[in-house]
Amino acid sequence: MAGKDEAKVSLLLKTRLPKTPLTKVDCEKIDGLCEVTAGANLFYVNHGARYLIIGRVYDMETRQDLTAARLLEINPDMLVGGAAKANAVAAEGGEADGATTPVGKPGKVTAPVRPVVLNLSGLPSDGAIVWGNRTAKQSVTIFTDFRCGYCRALTNVLRGMDVKVVERPISVLGSRDIADRVYCSKNQEQALHAAYAGEPFKGPTACDTKGLDANERFAREHGLNATPIIVRGDGAVLEGYRPKEFLEAWLRGGQS
Missing domain, CATH: 3.10.450.70 (Disulphide bond isomerase, DsbC/G, N-terminal)
Structure with a gap:
């Protein structure tokens, strides 16, 4: 049928x-x-x-x-x-050829325009899962989804770098339940990597997840509808997975 x-x-x-x-x-x-x-x-x-x-x-x-x-x-x-x-x-009734829809053209519907530079100062400290080398000179903020394969690949790359990672989960693929469990875990870093690997981790008690709500709100307000989003210390933005060599050079480019 x-x-x-x-x-x-x-x-x-x-x-x-x-x-x-x-x-x-x-x-x-x-x-x-x-x-x-x-x-x-x-x-x-x-x-x-x-x-x-x-x-x-x-x-x-x-x-x-x-x-x-x-x-x-x-x-x-x-x-x-x-x-x-x-x-x-x-x-x-036009062609579905993958061409970018011109912004502002009457009758057209466009995806949110994502910024080239992001100011993260409006985000609270809550909602961030900090891992990696917390004393490293370089730090990077990433917006991720626990059901995103490219996010998993990115975190694996960052684990091999001398960098402080500030990870802010957003639910693009319906992963808020996983984010809540990771965020409320006693060992957030351990739970985070277990979640990406699809491995079980100890079920935590409920906690205040308003910080995750703030991540979601910030993402909506700034058109962050895809993951991963990588933000350098100076606010420069990269969208999508990048290999280790690229990220190392890019992060160095933001140093004053």
Whole structure:
């Protein structure tokens, strides 16, 4: 039945969105909806392909953002930007070619513009998990998600560097429950690395997690919708994973 639905939806979308080359239609993942990928773009339609839906699908049982997880699979560098571009494609029947949507053009929906420099002074000390060499000359702040594979890779790189890491978890992929447990752990650093490795760690008692709320609020206000985000001491921002040699040179570049 699912195969018939997908064929029907594909045919209808070719008629209704003729300039959008479809990559895949999947009507089995989410009850009542068909997930449609067009290159790096993602959107949803009902099984009759009459209603097109732009936005996030969140599984309340598993507490996972299914849309963000799928976008990460499609294109790790875009994460949430694809949904916004799909909105513009659907609204205008245009090409889903992955080109950047011009900011401010009427009728277009764009992803939040992420800053080149971030001022972190408005963030409270709460909400940060500090690890690495706490007495190191160099420090770096990272915004991460415990379900993000690139965040795990980045933390593994930073563990091998002489650097103080200030990690601020944000829930892009529905990982707030993990962040709460890590943050409330007696040994936060140990719990953090165990969480990334998928290893069990001692279940802590509940604690005040308002600092994590502040991280989430700061991320929303500044358009930090992808992880990891790396912030140097002078506020310079990098988005995404970087290897050790690159990070070492980049961090040295921020020294006065």
